[in-house]
Amino acid sequence: MENLLNELKSIKNNIDNIKSKNINDLNLNETELFIVDMNNGFAKGGSLYSPRINALINPIYNFTKYLSNKVSDITAFTDCHTTDSIELLSYPPHCMVDSFESDIIDELKSIENIKVIPKNSTNAFFTLKDINFSNTKNIIVVGDCTDICVYQFAITLKSYFNQNNISKNIIVPIDLVDTYDSEVHPANLLNMVFLNSMLQNGIEVVKTINY
Template sequence: MKYVEVIMSIKDEGEFFMKVLQKNEFLQKSNETLASILDMLEKLPVVKFDEIEADKAVLVIIDMTNGFAKEGALKSDAVKELIPRICELSEICDRRKIRKIAFADCHTDESPEFDAYPKHCMKGTAESEIVDEIKNIGGYTLIEKNSTNGFLEEAFRKWLLENPDINTFILTGDCTDICVQQFAITLKAYFNMNNKRARVIVPLNAVDTYDLGVHDRNLMNVMAAYNMIINGVEVVRDIVE
């Protein structure tokens, strides 16, 4: 039977402890687990805007830039297809006077992120700009970010301090398993650390990721959704009027 050796932990100083996974058993168990997760995701609720206090909420649009939706090394049709839904949510938030933030990936040549990803969203290029459809609606606070986690940006932490009444965050954009997941979990952990209750809501029809090699879009979306759920993020099917 085939197996995979995985380094699990350091047993003693300088000594690695190895755990052997039996491949067939692992795959069988994983299939059962994935089936259970899918059953759970199929039962996710739909949230209504009427349940949300508009003056305490913000729509967060993550990385809906040309460099992920329309051009460049990391463009994805799945991300492009998010544009109409996020535009709808943006217009709903304008009608309800819900604040909005838009994060935009924006890098320089010095970015260490390019050790892991191809060059993308370079500062001063069209790739780093929010897509026109969302930009034309406007009304958001633009925050440029130089890492996958927008929470780390000083401009966002300043915004949080200047808006202490906000306790509901509606997250949209890309990528579900990278920037969205990192921001959602860090944000939730921040409020937990400060003993404050906050809703971090992720409607699954307003986030997505990409297909590339072993990075299977559907699998990554499912696992990211599950990981956010077990970290206290409110993952839902949709958010509607």
């Protein structure tokens, strides 16, 4: 147990010492923003609603609004299931097709230039029909959940780039991602562990992006 506590302390120190990034360090013409699952079902109400995700609404809206006419593309993924969705064997029914829950939040709907892509699994990577980032250098990923949909998308995208020897910079700002909290799903611990895993796998995890 002592070794485990020391290991967790080391991971925490690693996360606590992560630096912020300045938006001016990025060429925004070569930058894409991906917003993961900022929908009503997770952020405003439903079986998988979390107040921690609700708290992301304004920060992500403000960040997206700032970037809306500056970056090359903005894509918002949203869970969208049918009664036949296999994922519902693992999670309670949520974000059913054409429902209030599967809609992205109104705050994001008010921003121009957002492309919305529905997804039927936790990993949005599989919705990308033509993976073409030829004019993109930086990929910013925000949203929820840190340890599930954000993690799977960022890690799979990074793995794809590694497999094909493609050099891209995937950036995850800590203050623009979060996960839900429950007795068997401690949010602070899982945020820490999965952010550290992304960092160890070559993803640029930053405290915040100052703009």
